[in-house]
Amino acid sequence: MPLKLEIVTPEARIFSDDVDTVVLPGFEGEMGVLPSHAPLVTTLKPGELRYTKGGKTTEMAVGEGLVEVTGTTTRVLTDMAIHADAIDEQAVEEAIARAHKSLADLKPGEQQEEVAAVMAMIQRSTAQLHLKRKRRTL
């Protein structure tokens, strides 16, 4: 029985296809999903998502979001999903530096929304960086 994986971000539908297994960063740590998994809903943490299709494993960096698992489908709704190959390490490092800088510039107490947005941005970028670095050491 196939498992349909759907990954959608506000910008676009990133991925929609049948896969064999999915491993994703859930609220309580890394979680593997096989076909006929019990229905489950959890939040997604910034990190690394892997799916296997026909013996070939693909890695992606994902941001925060929501995961809905039913027996036949896994729906991942997240604010970021980037294929490992598409990550530009230098650009990401620059983005992190920029984010840290703007975090320092923000006045404490004020603009909590902004702080939260920048923090999320840092987490997303860090997730990309981890994935990229891991692949190199392998």
Place this chain on the structure above:
Amino acid sequence: MASTRDIRRRIKSVKSTAQITKAMQLVAAAKMKKAQDQAANGRPYAELLNKVLVSLKDCVEEGVHPYFSEGKGDKTLVLVIAADKGLCGALNTNLLKKLVSTQIEGEVDYVTIGKKAVQGITRLRRNLIADFPIKDPAKFAEVRVVGRFIQEKFRSGEYKKALVVFNNFINTVTVTPTVEQILPVNPVTLGGKRNFGHAIETPSTAAGSEYTFEPDAATVFESVLPQYVNDTIFQMVLESRASEHSSRMVAMKNATDNAKQMVKDLSLEYNKLRQAAITNELLEITTAKMALE
């Protein structure tokens, strides 16, 4: 009967109007392309999130999250999303007509996005409580403020539900003014296609067996639902913007076409007049010559 000079003057003025409308049409067409793409790209996310939440709503007990049930109050909060500018056909008028024809029970408070919405609500003498100016193209950060405002109001318990009135973009020539309920969470249609038919089926296989929530339902919903409200409102703003630019382009195209037709008609009339004048002159000359002989 207008003189030839009057007609010439009119032709000139109609021509320059046509030039202006043509320029506006081109500007609107460029903006339309961008706005349509933006709206189309955001749709899958907003729709899927809505689908998932609506299907989950039936799987959890009542009261797990305030956004799933009606508020204690009996007032209704209505967010009206309209354009900032006119010259886009009947777009804003139709939206307000839809608003007026929608029957809402009890007291209603209004929140608006767009100058035309503020004007409309004020003219209708409805109770306006807040107005948010959103730039074009819309930025998520700006719209998030609106989302937060609506959520704060809803959470205060003063309101029973929150509705959004916006222009749903279907295609360049078809725009439907739509009223959707955003709180409590409810199936929402974006882009015209109500494709909930098959969407509801998939979760129903899981509905018999209960969903497991990690860590628990309240935590999951608390992190997802505010995000959902903000995102849906943002998507609705995008749909409205796409509608606005499309309507403006169509309106300006019609104006240009009409102006061109008018120039054609006027030129015909002008030529007729000129010809008549020439014929008259010839007639006079011949008569004068004949009288002399």
